[in-house]
Amino acid sequence: MPVMTILSCKILQDEIVHLLERDPAVNEIIVVKNNEEQELISKMDAAGLHYTLMDLEQLPPSPQRMDPEKFTVIICLVELALHEFPKTLKVEVYERIGRMTTYSDGILLFYGLCGNVLDKVEEDFRGQENTCPVRILRDEKRIVDDCIGATLGGGDEYLKTLKMLSSQGTFLFTPMYAHSWREIMRVDPEKPEKTLKMLRKVNEITGYKRVAKVNTGLNYTENFHEKVEEFAQIFDFDILELEGNQRIFQDCYASMKKLMGLPGMM
Incomplete structure (x- = not known):
C-alpha cells in the first residue's frame, strides 16, 4: 500500500482538503493527532471525507502495508506560529520528516523556502531517495517562496x-x-x-x-x-x-504520486 505523507503548515489545510476531495484514487486518509488538526478534520467532515485520527505511535510502519492496490495519505500539520522563527521551523520540519519516514513511501512538504531555511531540504534527505523521497512545493523553475x-x-x-x-x-x-x-x-x-x-x-x-x-x-x-x-x-x-489558483499544489501532488508509481490526479 503506497503511503504518501503530506507534512504541512496549518495555513495550507484548505489546499489539502481540496486535493483529497478531488482524488478518487485515495483509499485511506490518516490524520496525525498533535493538537493542530481540529480545524482540518472539521473541514474534512463538512466535505464528506472519511479519515482515521491516530497518534503517531499508532501508525503501522510502511513495510507492513503490502497491498499495492491501495493508496494511503497521511496528513501531519505543523504549528502555524513557527513561521516567525525560521530556524526553529527548520528543526521541527526536519525532525518530523525523520519520524514520518518510517511510515511513508514519499513525503510532500506543503511549505516554501520560509526565509530560505528549507531551501536544501530535498538535498539533505537525498540519501533516502530510493525508499522515501522528500519533495517541497515548487514551480517550473524553483522552490516557491512561501x-x-x-x-x-x-x-x-x-x-x-x-x-x-x-x-x-x-x-x-x-x-x-x-x-x-x-x-x-x-x-x-x-x-x-x-x-x-x-x-x-x-x-x-x-x-x-x-x-x-x-x-x-x-x-x-x-x-x-x-x-x-x-x-x-x-x-x-x-x-x-x-x-490565486491551485496549480502549484495540484502539480506537486501529482508529481509526487508519479514518483511513487501511482497514476496522476484524475
Whole structure:
C-alpha cells in the first residue's frame, strides 16, 4: 500500500482538503493527532471525507502495508506560529520528516523556502531517495517562496504581484491567513489592544496601508471577506483583490504520486 505523507503548515489545510476531495484514487486518509488538526478534520467532515485520527505511535510502519492496490495519505500539520522563527521551523520540519519516514513511501512538504531555511531540504534527505523521497512545493523553475507565492502560481507571478504593489506596503491574505491573522501576529487574546496598538505603530513606520484578498477558489474557510474587512477596519487599510489558483499544489501532488508509481490526479 503506497503511503504518501503530506507534512504541512496549518495555513495550507484548505489546499489539502481540496486535493483529497478531488482524488478518487485515495483509499485511506490518516490524520496525525498533535493538537493542530481540529480545524482540518472539521473541514474534512463538512466535505464528506472519511479519515482515521491516530497518534503517531499508532501508525503501522510502511513495510507492513503490502497491498499495492491501495493508496494511503497521511496528513501531519505543523504549528502555524513557527513561521516567525525560521530556524526553529527548520528543526521541527526536519525532525518530523525523520519520524514520518518510517511510515511513508514519499513525503510532500506543503511549505516554501520560509526565509530560505528549507531551501536544501530535498538535498539533505537525498540519501533516502530510493525508499522515501522528500519533495517541497515548487514551480517550473524553483522552490516557491512561501504559501502566498504558491497560491499566486509560483515565483514569477509572486514577483510580478509584489512589483505591482510596491508603491505601498500591502498584506496578502488567503482565507486561512485572514482566519488566523491574530495568531500569526501574536495578538494577545487577554490584552488585544496593547498588541494592536504596537502593530499600528509598526505598520505606520513600515508604510503598510493595504490588505489584498487572494482569492484561492476554495471555500472551506468561512467568513473570508468579513475577516479581511475586520483587519482593514482595525488598521484603517484599503482592500484590494487578487486572483490565486491551485496549480502549484495540484502539480506537486501529482508529481509526487508519479514518483511513487501511482497514476496522476484524475
